[in-house]
Amino acid sequence: MKRGPPSTGAAVQRREGLAKLTGRERYVDDLPLEDFLWGMTVRSPPPSPRGSITAIRFGRDVDWSQFVVVDHRDLPGPNVVYLIEQDQPVLAAGVVRHVHEPVLLLAHPDRDALRRAVHAVEVVVEPEAPVLDFRLPSRSDEIQYGPDNVLKHLRIEKGDVARALAQAPVVVEGEYETGAQEHVYLETQGMIAALEGEVLVIRGSMQCPYYVLNALKHALARDETRLRVIQTPTGGGFGGKEEFPSHLALHAALLALKAGRAVKMIYDRGEDMAATTKRHPARVRHRTGLTRDGRLLAQDIEVLLDGGAYVTLSPVVLSRGLIHAAGPYFCENVRIDGRAVFTNAVPFGAFRGFGAPQTLFACERHMDVIARTLGMDPALLRRVNLIRDGQSTATGQVINDGSDRVAVLERALDVSGWREKRRAHAAFNAARAPVRRGLGLATFYHGGGFTGGGEVYLKSRLQVAGLPDGRIEVRSANIEMGQGTLTVFTQIAADRLGLAPDAVVIAEADTARVPNSGPTVASRTTMVVGRLVERACDDLRRRLGLSESARGDSVRAALRDWHRAHPDQSLVGEVVYEKPPGINWDDATYRGDAYGAFAWAAYVAEVEVDLRTCAVRVTDFVAVQDIGKVINEILARGQVQGGVVQGIGWALMEECKWQDGAMVNNQLTNYIIPTSDDVPPIRVAFLETPYPHGAQGAKGLGELPIDGPAPAILNAIAEATGADPRTIPLTPERLMTIAEFGMRNAE
Amino acid sequence: MRNERDMTTNSAFRTPHSALEVSFTLNGTPTTVSVPDSERLLDTLRYRLGLTGAKEGCAEGECGACTVWLDGLPANSCLVPIYQVRGRRVNTVEALDPAAVAPLLDAGATQCGACTPGVVMTALWILQHPDVLATHTVRELMAGNLCRCTGYDGIVDGIEAARP
């Protein structure tokens, strides 16, 4: 492992950690608030995912004069939640496209009275033919988007796939499916809206304060000077608080504007699970041409995503999914064709990994299907094909980052005891006990930052202010949701200027005080925005007239001197994102450098499968990755462990049950996420090959760990049982339907 | 005797329909509240007494984010009607000695923190009753506290590090 010298900020403790551990951290529902109303949503009811609203009936038992009632006519501006396409209404106006679509908003001082009132409203929907299965072509009377219900179609092409497939000595085909996944951030969505003078102030749980600001500006037809968005400590996001909080902020704002009082909206778990976004369900098909010794000759991949009833972020989820679909391998001929399609399901949206977990599940499960077909060791198949420096990805991006992907794989094999355990398991399974053991592998990658030209388009800005007392303040819109932004930014800034961590203040993410450094998504915060922190520190140093090497005492002294010489003035270092040299992307052809940097990983899962009950237990898990540079080991390890466990849940137990395009198991009693007793210790190791354009050499990490667990686990189950599972979540019920084959095979 | 704390931040509960006087010992202090009979202990703590450490994660006894000690035992306060608390002892995360959580901080037991107050209440109970570790693993004992961020290693490691 390559490591630099320890630095000032190294191993800084989580800055808000003690407040969290002692219950003092105040989340949105914990803030003291006087004289406010609770707000709630009336939604379109099952069983009609699609139709016209023909009546809204207010029950007679409620004194409606006590309630603030808002509908779409109360919107000062256009009735859309501003995002990629302006297709999703803030409140349904006459038609609904999915169950649980927001129709009315109610506010009242008494939460219980409000709950009763919500139930006393009847929304009558005249049904029309819905599309509910994204895998089937739409009939003409089901078309609700464009000519064919396709929200987005993208294609990546390299070489000549048709010819290479025709000539390949071996062709292996496979079809893989992944289910929706609910984020289950432990803090549900919540927002407070209040008028403070002329300014409408939004406080709440969110990943992207400026997305919320834009949505408010648009739909409320209100200029930025009369809007202010403040992120409150956020109890988990995982993408679920990327685009959705814009809806809730608008709802709270509309009620507050009409009521003339502060309004607080906190979803209960049932509403949160039923009405907010989830991970896109996907079906991926592979046709792969190979030599007999396992070299990839052609990859023909077809991706289909269920987009749900509005566009939301589906086009960019599809894009990231496609770019990752061919895996971390070199192949001359690749065709990846993908579509995100409209259905009348509650819209799907951002979730950690953003399309890549779906396509990498298919790719990595398919690699094991290939290995079995060829009678080849799955580790060897991967080693033969892993991309080497100088080779190019499906989009033609030449990888030249110095990272040794084979070493990452070897490390995972060593730490997991791959070779010895495979032998031991074979012997154990030969005894034909009802319990079988298996080891499975996945090698994969994840691109950090926005895709393609996204970072250039964002034009992120960031400030580091020099304070009169010799401290500095980092001003960014990137938020803490558990992943460690406050701590990592502290470390980066402290290291850059040679200051102690407690000399670094991280400004609250308040749009009235911090510039738009972009959303807290896409594994971009440390790698991309962290680099802006470094450059803003440098800019501050320049403004102080200091040399590039000035650190510590000289910086502190210069700050004090400057403020003495310029009383009551502010000193701010400021930078705008600059594209690293040599990174080029062509959005028209979908060719070029899709990401500034990829992090690389190899994960190994060990499972025990009880053939009688089809219960699967993950008994060991090893996660090895090269993330450029580990800035804070405890935080980085925690990101990996948490991501892996989320991946274990997605692979084995987290199943959204659908009815009429809505989740019906919308409670933690029957949507099962892993407990401490369901998972083994996650053993984590890092390799470091610094990325010159990331903060301290770091690449993105947040999403990477959710890409690998599902395929590694299914590969392990296949190895243990001889079965050939291709769909997740692989619940015991689902495994049972294919286990008969497995048991016969194992006899 | 009335608790002197900030009595209510939430006007929603100021006008109980069928009010109930409930006296109990809260973090060692005798406390009396006048509340609607259907109120949950979690809401009394959070919205009436300003003790917002305990969180609502599910409202049905699955997640443990609302964990407090009731007569010294961890309990899901979302499932406890306030009248059941009459005459009993309630302890919340706010009354803990911050020094006791240091090993949890070092091990990375908290990320987003939404589960954390509940996790801490269960973890410290385990540490104060180490005999349960003779018959149960830390992972078994913590299984009533869901965490979506840490993958549990930070929590389990922190408890192991703090074991007497």
Ligand code: FES
């Ligand atoms: S809120 Fe009480 S257990 Fe989840």
Ligand code: FES
């Ligand atoms: S730290 Fe986020 S849920 Fe546990």
